[in-house]
Amino acid sequence: MVTYRPTPGVVTDALAELLERFAPLREGSLADYIPQLALADPDDFGIALVSMEGHCYQAGRADVPFTVQSVSKPFVYALALSRLGLEEVTRWVGTEPSGDVFNAISLEPRTGRPANAMINAGAIATTALVPGTTPEERFGHILDCLSRFAGRCLDVDEDVYASEARTGDRNRALAFLLSSAGTLPGDPSEAVDTYFRQCSVRVTAADLAVMTATLANSGVNPVTGETVVSEEVAVQVLAVMASCGMYDASGDWLLRVGLPAKSGVSGGLVAAGPARFGIAVFSPPLDVHGNSVRGVAALRDLSERFGLHLM
Numbered sequence: 001m002v003t004y005r006p007t008p009g010v011v012t013d014a015l016a017e018l019l020e021r022f023a024p025l026r027e028g029s030l031a032d033y034i035p036q037l038a039l040a041d042p043d044d045f046g047i048a049l050v051s052m053e054g055h056c057y058q059a060g061r062a063d064v065p066f067t068v069q070s071v072s073k074p075f076v077y078a079l080a081l082s083r084l085g086l087e088e089v090t091r092w093v094g095t096e097p098s099g100d101v102f103n104a105i106s107l108e109p110r111t112g113r114p115a116n117a118m119i120n121a122g123a124i125a126t127t128a129l130v131p132g133t134t135p136e137e138r139f140g141h142i143l144d145c146l147s148r149f150a151g152r153c154l155d156v157d158e159d160v161y162a163s164e165a166r167t168g169d170r171n172r173a174l175a176f177l178l179s180s181a182g183t184l185p186g187d188p189s190e191a192v193d194t195y196f197r198q199c200s201v202r203v204t205a206a207d208l209a210v211m212t213a214t215l216a217n218s219g220v221n222p223v224t225g226e227t228v229v230s231e232e233v234a235v236q237v238l239a240v241m242a243s244c245g246m247y248d249a250s251g252d253w254l255l256r257v258g259l260p261a262k263s264g265v266s267g268g269l270v271a272a273g274p275a276r277f278g279i280a281v282f283s284p285p286l287d288v289h290g291n292s293v294r295g296v297a298a299l300r301d302l303s304e305r306f307g308l309h310l311m
């Protein structure tokens, strides 16, 4: 095992090797419950890593745009924590791994809260917590925050948004259930619509690597130098990613890869090496948990080879 150092040649070679090794992997399937996501190219495969010095390393199709989906969740959680603080956010959204699928009905027996902010129910509640007098203003804060994490102005893929808005009845049901339990602030229809927009923000693997490197760098974007969130908030978000970011595969992920991470149904997967790097993989075919097959395989390999496991 070699100790990880973000030396340009080593990183570039490692990313290129990962691409070569895992491109032939033909397992998993595209998410199709959001019809627009089923149009993705299963062979798209890109990896990007950003160091704490702001160096960006890439291999493959790291500049292909796709919708952020659930990878938005930790960053919007960071926004809610920044605006309201941990105690207030935790009144509405728990911090325990659910051990359940990402779209499960999640109401803690004693409090009625969703288990955590990384699953859909908790993410919808987190989105609803973002301050704003209108849905437009609330989404404006979310888009601005995601853009600061990425270091560039992001936008919405309107086709994916329309596709999810047409087919998102399960998320609507979750929002109304939370509302009936008194654990969703505001109007449930508005909350879920804002959540659909948030999931439809367009990013690349290179963007996601910068965003994750910002969390790893105590909330300071290593490329732009902007403090996006406090160190305290960055640590809180990384902790919840570590315990809950990979849904019902979170325990296995922490055991084998040992890094805070988050996945999304469009095939994005990010992982943070605190004070070291942010890495992102894009490859659309998913395993049964909704995690990118090539993403999981590549990051597991990288972690083992370079001794990245935090424990």
Ligand code: DON
Pocket (backbone or CB within 6 Å): 069, 070, 071, 102, 103, 120, 164, 171, 196, 199, 263, 264, 265, 266, 289, 290, 291
């Ligand atoms: O709410 C949904 O179902 C999607 N917009 C996002 C879910 C997601 O990315 C789960 N990740 N694997």
